[in-house]
Amino acid sequence: MIVAERKPITEIREMVEPHESVLIVGCGACVTVCMAGGEKEAELLCSILVLAFKDTGKQFTWDCVERQCEPEFVEPLADKIQANDAVLSMACGAGVQTVVAQFPSIPVYPALNTQFVGRPLEQGLWAETCAGCGNCILHKTGGICPIARCSKSLLNGPCGGSVNGRCEVDPENVECGWQLIYDRLEQAGTLYLLDEIMPPKDWSTSAHGGVRRVIREDVRL
Numbered sequence: 001m002i003v004a005e006r007k008p009i010t011e012i013r014e015m016v017e018p019h020e021s022v023l024i025v026g027c028g029a030c031v032t033v034c035m036a037g038g039e040k041e042a043e044l045l046c047s048i049l050v051l052a053f054k055d056t057g058k059q060f061t062w063d064c065v066e067r068q069c070e071p072e073f074v075e076p077l078a079d080k081i082q083a084n085d086a087v088l089s090m091a092c093g094a095g096v097q098t099v100v101a102q103f104p105s106i107p108v109y110p111a112l113n114t115q116f117v118g119r120p121l122e123q124g125l126w127a128e129t130c131a132g133c134g135n136c137i138l139h140k141t142g143g144i145c146p147i148a149r150c151s152k153s154l155l156n157g158p159c160g161g162s163v164n165g166r167c168e169v170d171p172e173n174v175e176c177g178w179q180l181i182y183d184r185l186e187q188a189g190t191l192y193l194l195d196e197i198m199p200p201k202d203w204s205t206s207a208h209g210g211v212r213r214v215i216r217e218d219v220r221l
Helices: 009-016 039-052 071-082 093-102 177-188 191-195
Strands: 002-006 021-027 059-065 086-090 108-110 112-122 125-130
Touching: 009 039, 009 086, 009 108, 021 039, 021 071, 039 059, 039 086, 059 071, 071 093, 086 093, 093 108, 177 191
Parallel strands: 021 059, 021 086, 086 108
Antiparallel strands: 002 112, 112 125
16 A cells, blocks of 8 residues: 655645635545544644634535546546646545646645555555556565565665664664565465576666556556
């Protein structure tokens, strides 16, 4: 899932200050799970902004869709969006850009900072588990991503800074990704996978390798 957190309220206030009417749009997908931009968070942010701009005549309303990253879920809000001066999106960056593409004449602002792809560890705690590198090797590393879980993104580890299963970057809080990989492979009886030396990563497939698209010709219309 995509993990995000709400921007500081001071930054949000600066974004919406020039507008007289703003529609806050929550998203019922990933950001609901991480409690950053779902229905409850959209309603709360609306209340905060109403109080912040009281006696100014500015109007704030809110709504929530199932997913902002898909146009068909946003389209039912067309009348509400066009009736306002601006939209404050509580989705990830993909959701914000979907709304922008559908309503290019309406200013759309991000209320969240998109952080990473991860999973929940416990209530209120999420950890990055995938770097979106575009060339998954989880089948070779026991289902643990060395790009995301190793502080140095080593493909052949561990490094010399691993002590007692902890990472030298932050021994108190960060586990050694390659110790986790070793333990998982040992548990599964597949330690032989470590005999393979992995070649340098092709970073052109990564999330930082430029503009990427995934095309499935078998499902295109």
